Amino acid sequence: MGKVREYAKASAAVLVGVLFVVLVATTMARAGTTPGLLNATVKGTAQTPVGVLPHAFLELASYPDSLAAGHGPDGGSHPDWVSYGPTTNLTVPAHSLVTITIKQYDGGEKITNPFFAKVRGTVDGTMTVNGKSATDANPDAIGHTFTIHALPTNQDPLFVNIPLPAVPDDVPPAKGSDYPPPIVVTFSFVTGGPGKYVWNCEYPCGDGTYAKFGGPMSTRGYMSGTFTVT
Numbered sequence: 383m384g385k386v387r388e389y390a391k392a393s394a395a396v397l398v399g400v401l402f403v404v405l406v407a408t409t410m411a412r413a414g415t416t417p418g419l420l421n422a423t424v425k426g427t428a429q430t431p432v433g434v435l436p437h438a439f440l441e442l443a444s445y446p447d448s449l450a451a452g453h454g455p456d457g458g459s460h461p462d463w464v465s466y467g468p469t470t471n472l473t474v475p476a477h478s479l480v481t482i483t484i485k486q487y488d489g490g491e492k493i494t495n496p497f498f499a500k501v502r503g504t505v506d507g508t509m510t511v512n513g514k515s516a517t518d519a520n521p522d523a524i525g526h527t528f529t530i531h532a533l534p535t536n537q538d539p540l541f542v543n544i545p546l547p548a549v550p551d552d553v554p555p556a557k558g559s560d561y562p563p564p565i566v567v568t569f570s571f572v573t574g575g576p577g578k579y580v581w582n583c584e585y586p587c588g589d590g591t592y593a594k595f596g597g598p599m600s601t602r603g604y605m606s607g608t609f610t611v612t
């Protein structure tokens with residue numbers, strides 16, 4: 383009799399342990415994977431409207447799924463979610479010229495708010511798209527946006543908006559790749575003093591909930607992240 387009770391007790395303990403693991407796993411899945419930090423690389427200096435500053439570089443990509451975006455080889459907990467990569471937590475130096483290159487592999491459609499189809503906050507109000515200068519992207523064919531926002535604090539303001547043109551649907555995958563050749567977007571802006579900012583995509587590319595602002599749009603690590611100026 384005693385043995386049966388011992389066994390029941392042990393089983394209950396195991397069950398509680400299993401439930402705990404399941405609970406933690408699902409909570410973590412909901413919070414999203416938070417991959418590591420990507421630090422900008424400083425290479426020399428550059429002439430800017432506010433004088434000669436250190437020149438820092440960052441490289442990102444936007445993908446139609448999570449397989450190549452730094453969520454693990456199997457794409458992590460949501461392999462089918464659109465995602466930026468290799469991480470969405472970025473660090474750049476203060477009082478510097480920052481040049482970011484984004485390889486855009488995803489399709490897209492009409493953006494809900496055409497305000498975000500215009501380039502904003504870059505050195506001369508432009509970006510380059512496959513090497514050509516542009517001040518906006520076609521609001522009917524936006525893949526994603528890269529939009530840095532300042533939190534309402536007393537740190538230096540920082541607002542940058544880059545509309546990423548959509549890769550047309552009829553472009554076949556590149557040779558040896560699951561993705562079409564990317565649209566390469568480059569832009570530069572000047573940072574002020576140290577501060578903690580956030581960035582996100584303003585093109586509703588998420589799942590059906592919250593007018594397509596659900597799923598990857600509302601989970602940190604896919605279409606949003608931190609932008610730290612140090």
Ligand SMILES: [Cu+2]
Nearest residue numbers: 526583587605
């Ligand atoms: Cu997006």
